[in-house]
Amino acid sequence: MIDQIRPAELAEWFARNPGATPVVLDVREPWELQTACVVPQGFTLATIPMNEIPARIAELDANQRIACLCHHGARSQRVAAFLAQNGFDEVANIAGGIDAWSVQHDASVPRY
Structure with a gap:
């Protein structure tokens, strides 16, 4: 089962395994990244569009x-499931996506 975490819970989720590098994997399209993007704070930001994940999993x-x-959480849920099926044990979906990030965590992130 994939963990569903709200943006406000992200730091706590990462802290559960302090030995693992914390990464937010943004799977939105380039135009979406130009519209709104999170600022890495305590984690590394990786950006790979959902459709490129299989080819770029390495x-x-x-x-x-x-x-x-992702934008609302559906694409990122599919990517998290794909990663889990391919040997990634510590994956989560940020529930509500960047829209929830803006509402719950950082209002400076534009909503679209």
Whole structure:
């Protein structure tokens, strides 16, 4: 089962395994990243569009703790499930996506 975490719970989720590198994997399209993007604070930000994940999975480390992010949470849920099926044990979906991030965590992030 994929963990569903709210943006406000992200730091706590990463802290559950302090030995793993915390990564937010943003799977939105480039135009979406130009519209709104999170600022890394206590984590590394990786950006790979959802459709490119299978071809670029080698860019990710299965030993990292990866929280997937998209616009509302549907694409990132699929990516998290794909990663889990491919040997990534510590993956989560950021519930509500960047829209929830803006509402719950950082109002400076534009909503679209």
